Amino acid sequence: MHTGVIYAMLAALLFGASTPFAKLLVGQMSPFALAGLLYLGSGVGLLVCYVARAALQRHAQERPATLSRSDLPWYAGAVLAGGVAGPVLLMLGLESVSASSASLLLNMEGVLTAMLAWFVFKENFDRRIFIGMLLIVAAGVLLSWDHAASQGGLWGMVAVIGACLCWGIDNNLTRKVSASDPLQIACIKGLVAGSLNLAIGLAMGSRLPASTTVLLTGVVGFAGYGLSLVLYVLALRHLGTARTGAYFSMAPFAGAALSLLMLGDAPDALFWIAAALMGGGIWLHLTESHAHEHEHLPMAHAHLHRHDEHHQHSHDFEWDGAEPHAHPHQHAPLRHSHAHYPDIHHRHEH
Known part of the structure; x- marks a missing residue:
């Protein structure tokens, strides 16, 4: 299996599992404070990892x-x-939507990510990918119809879909920097976003819960927001935005399954029909193959790499042969054909 697909699936599983845990924490503090503690847990945990890695290099x-x-x-x-x-x-959204339904609605993140990637950032897509996204959209509409009549549920679903749009924007902007250190990207994001959200929550009068709850929230944030984002950035580097978003659509299924076990949510027939539609859409993405003759134009950037067919260059420093390594390097023009994704080296026109 492609390395980028593995990164995306692991990111999806970690993030999906965090949703039912976040549902348990809703009501114990304000949404701003909860979001702040989740991201601070992410940032602090990754900072420890960053310092430890630097000491070993x-x-x-x-x-x-x-x-x-x-x-x-x-x-x-x-x-x-x-x-x-x-x-x-x-x-x-989690204040009025069940964890299992919210988990499936989070599939809209992949759809909105792809739409922005295709029509705003001009990433390549084909009919198979488009049909897969249509299935996911149909599942989201079906799930929304099922809960539209519930009190407060409609606005809760609008909030969850709004969150998906924000993350779709985030994903496309993060792809622009995905060649850089994913640990640094996720660590700074966690510290900045966590501090800002927590400050807003405290300014609005929110009180922090017991220390054990704060610690639990931080652990959930470290795994579901921190490590998940590191893996997601690595997937962006290998797969491009739309396809990473599609594979990440596995996240809601992980969250839904865990929430059914933890919280006792009772899914109805429409829930399972929606799940089947979403599963079919994800399968179409997982079985995609894209290969054609293409040309690499001259390009200069820096990232961790090995000396494969795309990285045949000399060094202006003494190199001991260790790989992977990172340094600014120049790509010479190259024309060839092989199966590929729109990764950081294959963002060409078709």
């Missing part, structure tokens, strides 16, 4: 490429959309 070339000044506008937009607005909308 012997050479500068072993370190992933850090964010550059040109990355900052894209990254700031990603943090505001996905780290501030998205989590708050999700917590608001």
Whole structure:
């Protein structure tokens, strides 16, 4: 299985599992405070990982490429959309929507991510990918129809879908910086978004719960928002935005299954029909194959890499042969044919 697909699936499982746990925490603090603690848990946990990794690295070339000044506008937009607005909308939605239904509605993140990638950022897609997304949209509509009559449920679903739109914007902006260190990207996002959300919550009069609840929230945030985002950025680097979003659509199924076990939600027939439609859409994405002759134009960037067919270059420093390593490098023009995704080296026109 492609490395990027594995990263995306692991990211999906971690994030999906966090939804029912977040549902248990809703009501114990305000949505802003809860989102803040989730992201702070992510940021603090990843900061520990970042420091530990730096202590173990012997050479500068072993370190992933850090964010550059040109990355900052894209990254700031990603943090505001996905780290501030998205989590708050999700917590608001979870106040009136069951965890299993919210988990399935979160499939809309993949759809909205893909729509933005295709029509705003001009990423390539084909009929198979489009049909898969239609199935996921149909499932979301069916699920919404099922709950539209419930008191407060409709606005809760609107909030969850709004969170998905924020994360769709976040995903597309993060792809712009995905060649940089994913641990750094996720760590800074967690610290900034967490601090801002928590400050807003405290300013609005929210009180923090017991220390054990704060610790539990931080652990959920570290796994579901921190490690998940690191893996998601790695998947973006390998797969592009739309396809990573499609594979990430597995997240709601993980969350729905766990919420059924933990919270005793009772799914009805429409729930399972929606799940089947979403499963069919994800299957179409998983079985995609894309290969054609293409040309690589000259390009210069920096990221962790091995000397494969796309990285045949010399070094202006003494290299001991260790791989992977990171440094600024130049790609020469190249024309060939092989199966590929719209990764950081295959963002060409068709």
